[in-house]
Amino acid sequence: MQTHPKKLLVIIAEAALEKLLVKEARHLGAHGYTVAEVHGGGATGARDADWEGNRSIRMEVICDEAVAQSIAEHVLNSYCKNYSVSIFLADVEVLRPGKF
Amino acid sequence: MQTHPKKLLVIIAEAALEKLLVKEARHLGAHGYTVAEVHGGGATGARDADWEGNRSIRMEVICDEAVAQSIAEHVLNSYCKNYSVSIFLADVEVLRPGKF
Amino acid sequence: MQTHPKKLLVIIAEAALEKLLVKEARHLGAHGYTVAEVHGGGATGARDADWEGNRSIRMEVICDEAVAQSIAEHVLNSYCKNYSVSIFLADVEVLRPGKF
Amino acid sequence: MDPVVLFFLLGAFARIAKSDLRLPEALYETLSIYLLLAIGLKGGVEIAKHSLGAVAPQAIAVIAMGAMLPLIAFPILRIFAKLARADAGNIAAHYGSVSVVTFAVGIAFLARQQVPYESYFPLFVALLEVPGIVVGILLAKMGRESAEGKPVQWGPLSHEVLLGKSVVLLVGGIIIGWIAGPQGIDPFKGLFFDLFRGVLALFLLEMGLVAAGRIADLKSRWLFMLGFGTLMPICFAVIGILLGKMLGLSVGGMTLLGLLAGSASYIAAPTATRIAIPEANPGLSIGLALGVTFPFNITLGVALYHAIAQRLA
Amino acid sequence: MDPVVLFFLLGAFARIAKSDLRLPEALYETLSIYLLLAIGLKGGVEIAKHSLGAVAPQAIAVIAMGAMLPLIAFPILRIFAKLARADAGNIAAHYGSVSVVTFAVGIAFLARQQVPYESYFPLFVALLEVPGIVVGILLAKMGRESAEGKPVQWGPLSHEVLLGKSVVLLVGGIIIGWIAGPQGIDPFKGLFFDLFRGVLALFLLEMGLVAAGRIADLKSRWLFMLGFGTLMPICFAVIGILLGKMLGLSVGGMTLLGLLAGSASYIAAPTATRIAIPEANPGLSIGLALGVTFPFNITLGVALYHAIAQRLA
Amino acid sequence: MDPVVLFFLLGAFARIAKSDLRLPEALYETLSIYLLLAIGLKGGVEIAKHSLGAVAPQAIAVIAMGAMLPLIAFPILRIFAKLARADAGNIAAHYGSVSVVTFAVGIAFLARQQVPYESYFPLFVALLEVPGIVVGILLAKMGRESAEGKPVQWGPLSHEVLLGKSVVLLVGGIIIGWIAGPQGIDPFKGLFFDLFRGVLALFLLEMGLVAAGRIADLKSRWLFMLGFGTLMPICFAVIGILLGKMLGLSVGGMTLLGLLAGSASYIAAPTATRIAIPEANPGLSIGLALGVTFPFNITLGVALYHAIAQRLA
Numbered sequence A, B, C: 001m002q003t004h005p006k007k008l009l010v011i012i013a014e015a016a017l018e019k020l021l022v023k024e025a026r027h028l029g030a031h032g033y034t035v036a037e038v039h040g041g042g043a044t045g046a047r048d049a050d051w052e053g054n055r056s057i058r059m060e061v062i063c064d065e066a067v068a069q070s071i072a073e074h075v076l077n078s079y080c081k082n083y084s085v086s087i088f089l090a091d092v093e094v095l096r097p098g099k100f
Numbered sequence D, E, F: 001m002d003p004v005v006l007f008f009l010l011g012a013f014a015r016i017a018k019s020d021l022r023l024p025e026a027l028y029e030t031l032s033i034y035l036l037l038a039i040g041l042k043g044g045v046e047i048a049k050h051s052l053g054a055v056a057p058q059a060i061a062v063i064a065m066g067a068m069l070p071l072i073a074f075p076i077l078r079i080f081a082k083l084a085r086a087d088a089g090n091i092a093a094h095y096g097s098v099s100v101v102t103f104a105v106g107i108a109f110l111a112r113q114q115v116p117y118e119s120y121f122p123l124f125v126a127l128l129e130v131p132g133i134v135v136g137i138l139l140a141k142m143g144r145e146s147a148e149g150k151p152v153q154w155g156p157l158s159h160e161v162l163l164g165k166s167v168v169l170l171v172g173g174i175i176i177g178w179i180a181g182p183q184g185i186d187p188f189k190g191l192f193f194d195l196f197r198g199v200l201a202l203f204l205l206e207m208g209l210v211a212a213g214r215i216a217d218l219k220s221r222w223l224f225m226l227g228f229g230t231l232m233p234i235c236f237a238v239i240g241i242l243l244g245k246m247l248g249l250s251v252g253g254m255t256l257l258g259l260l261a262g263s264a265s266y267i268a269a270p271t272a273t274r275i276a277i278p279e280a281n282p283g284l285s286i287g288l289a290l291g292v293t294f295p296f297n298i299t300l301g302v303a304l305y306h307a308i309a310q311r312l313a
């Protein structure tokens, strides 16, 4: 079975940003996304998901390196200053390269 | 601390497939699995988890490369044509190689 | 855009351990953590999240290799004998190295 | 229009207007569990008052109707809509089965109009859930074993359909209501009977959100979907009403049997067919059942069927 | 103290004492949907009994008050608390809007004291949600387009505010109650009216957990926050009470208008401002609205405002 | 059999028959929060009517019983079942504490039989939660500090047990009910009292699903588990009934004290012991408490204990 290298971009952010992140990721070339509801903590304290303003999401996008870079850069510039956001990238392999 | 290389197989699929995927992954050699409830979007439109038919899962299996390949191939052949499914693989390290 | 290598440590464990794991990870040098509620199965049978004692979490920590190693080792020694716990590590890249 | 339908419209409006209103998934599940149990309990208590001997022949006729409806829908879908066999069978399975919430709106409608009906009707709902699905899947799969490889696995499938949550809760509720009887059920009335309409309203709010979300499914074949999704229910409803007349039901009972015949399943059928008929497009069947027929039935259909039942009585 | 407040204190105690008590998020959402709908329905039924002509001038005055309150809060925050423009506008938006749960505690308080009030008050709650938020955001953004780059996108923002879930449910409930009228709403009373206080109690338990969790936000500027979070509401409440008197409201109505003016939004305002004023610190505004003003209003404020209203009547 | 138990059987059937019926986790949590609060409130209102002086000596005796029960279970588990010290202490902790839902089924049983009981009984439930757990853990840990390394951290542990959600809600409910008194609690009756049995039924449906899921835990030692899980409760129940007689309780009160003594905790105890006794096998303790004793007590036990109480009265 042949596999193809892609990038996995993971964005952990305030739930309030979900709609914007999805729209912008699509705009920058993502073919899809997957979101899980999470809670956590970091530099800005605990985000416990105990009420609406305190919910976080973990968004995954599988895409080409260039797309991952441009989404990551966009999020870094637009949101990281004023919102609780963590971003990381990883190498993954997929089976159907055209899909992602 | 010694670590051992394994494969992480991630399958994002319609929730309706969960029972089948678990059974078949076990059958093909997986020692365990972890499932998160997610929502997302891709080629077939948004899957919002707003009702039963619209829920998605993200299933993770840590296993040997050969097992990961055979599960991935099986899922590709059995489900990818008619269901919303995304698959990817990544390299991970584990501490207890016998467990996975 | 410059990226920086870090380790992603993932701990899948009984929900009862969450408070302890967060405290100890912070103590051992983690700057943050992200937790998702999951269900799954492994050597000790299915953990279905059908009631309180049966819930599992998936905790992610992005950190330096040394921190990842010491958290992983601590969890291995403290919990793996008596609790349902799975641990794995992966290589990731981050944009803001100081944050993690 | 029954006020309960206004909640549906509010939900549909919120979705179409892209409001951020969302009901948590756990609430959706909770409300549907509640409705199934409550309908079952109410029916069971009533059955306790009747002799089964009188109901049995009606029950058999009702099951036969459920098995026959897909046989009508299938050729229409094949010939006029030119659908693939899998899609035609899949849609036939949905329309052969029934929608419990549509039934709940029907009894709210009759209660408001003060029209009596045979109080053991929840039994018919339970009996109508399964046969249509089985026949629809059979139609989809006839002579297909060679083509797509996998034959239907009837063992797991029948398990899934007969022990699906809607059948278990409905039948379970009927049996508990039956055993407990009117007095035994008294302590549960506060939750299961007094709150019924309010919970139905809340559920319809959610259904409005969900149904309006299905409108996107209509975009490619909207003419066919609007046509089939309204005409097929009317046609099936007439069959149900006529059967009701033959069985000697009251006008209320004729209305309800028509409504059940004309309703399309969106809980049991999608679950079962998604696994049994993988190659069918769920967007089509769900778009029809949830996006067209459900709204049609609860807003216009029920009053229409009642009027027809009055005529034919 | 109203027993309903004891549930709040229990929740706050559990959180402060680090109990593992947590209400599931889905319950929090469900209860808040319920409260919004129930308040709307109750108001709508009452509006059905009144002529709109009499209410319209009051409604306009109430909207004007909502738009004016942030204009008072903003300079105070800028000059005395020396806050940045973004933070001052953000907090002004929260205090310009209203808290629906505070209102619910207010009507429970009046019911217990058997003080009557204008029963169409839920309409005013709906009208007060939005104007304060819009004015607060305008204040935060005035002359800022150059500085931080992005101007406010008023299109999406007004969509978000006007179709936010609290407005949709409150206004939707009012309209349904209005159309259905007292008789039409009868079947829903079991759920939406009879359980209201119990659900409010449960929600306040959760609010106690949440509000006590906000105490950490106070640590850096606690003196300012305790001062502003209690004095600003009192000051706004007096404005509301005086306006109520001018509009010819009853003592109960004056109390409620005071309470609404003195309450701070923690559903609609945080959602809207988080996107519209990204550079504002939400810890500050939420810490104030949820950590100080909400507890103050439901424990002491409502009785205080009632006493003031009695004096001024 | 009380109809409420039929819901348990329905849930158990659904699970054993592998139905896809599942209640959302948020509903499970919500219902258990509701039951704890409602029981506490009801008890608190009743305590408000009594003088504490009369209840105090009974309360002390009840606490003593809770601390003593594990001392009986522990040697039996060590000697006859040959369990490791950790497992024996862990199981003793579960059986030393109580099951609130079993208690709720007990009061439903007595209400149906129209047997009166001391209405401040919820206080005893709260008092019985903790002592048995503490003694069980002490037994598990005696002379172990050297062996497995970590000694028990009594600070965090006592915090966890005393501020666990079941104690907080039960005691919080009692205090609120007490302060509010019969009149103050009136507006909450709709939710907390009228719906109690219905909610209990729904919760038992869920408990049936969960308990039947524990049957797998029985496979290795099923003979021991069935034996201990039914005989130990009967034995403890007799102790409770006799103590009730000594304390001058009514037949209803004796029945309830027997039921409490014979019930095993599955909320507070598992949470506390999982951290305090890591080396104990939770499959064993949960399999016993949830898979054997809970079903036994609600189906047969409660009637048996009532019969014994009538004999011994």
Ligand SMILES: Nc1ncnc2c1ncn2[C@@H]1O[C@H](COP(=O)(O)O)[C@@H](O)[C@H]1O
Residues within 6 Å of the ligand: A012, A013, A039, A040, A041, A042, A043, A044, A045, A046, A047, A056, A083, A084, A085, A086, C030, C031, C032, C033, C034, C035, C060, C061, C062, C063, C099, C100
């Ligand atoms: N080192 C980390 N590892 C994993 N998740 C993190 C880490 N740091 C932050 N996060 C996540 O990102 C969110 C925002 O982080 P922060 O902006 O640092 O408060 C947190 O609530 C966590 O969910």
Ligand SMILES: Nc1ncnc2c1ncn2[C@@H]1O[C@H](COP(=O)(O)O)[C@@H](O)[C@H]1O
Residues within 6 Å of the ligand: A030, A031, A032, A033, A034, A035, A060, A061, A062, A063, A099, A100, B012, B013, B039, B040, B041, B042, B043, B044, B045, B046, B047, B056, B083, B084, B085, B086
């Ligand atoms: N590029 C992607 N990145 C992450 N998740 C994806 C991607 N594409 C699809 N998915 C997930 O897979 C599901 C099915 O995708 P599709 O079959 O393309 O509609 C979506 O609902 C997403 O949850």
Ligand SMILES: Nc1ncnc2c1ncn2[C@@H]1O[C@H](COP(=O)(O)O)[C@@H](O)[C@H]1O
Residues within 6 Å of the ligand: B030, B031, B032, B033, B034, B035, B060, B061, B062, B063, B099, B100, C012, C013, C039, C040, C041, C042, C043, C044, C045, C046, C047, C056, C083, C084, C085, C086
């Ligand atoms: N091979 C695996 N792949 C993914 N997750 C696993 C695997 N094995 C175990 N797990 C997770 O770890 C939990 C505990 O595993 P165990 O201790 O083996 O029962 C399971 O409930 C799963 O969620």
Ligand code: NA
Residues within 6 Å of the ligand: D069, D094, D095, D096, D097, D098, D236, D260, D261, D262, D263, D264, D265
């Ligand atoms: Na039908």
Ligand code: NA
Residues within 6 Å of the ligand: E069, E094, E095, E096, E097, E098, E236, E260, E261, E262, E263, E264, E265
């Ligand atoms: Na205000």
Ligand code: NA
Residues within 6 Å of the ligand: F069, F094, F095, F096, F097, F098, F099, F236, F260, F261, F262, F263, F264, F265
């Ligand atoms: Na006990």
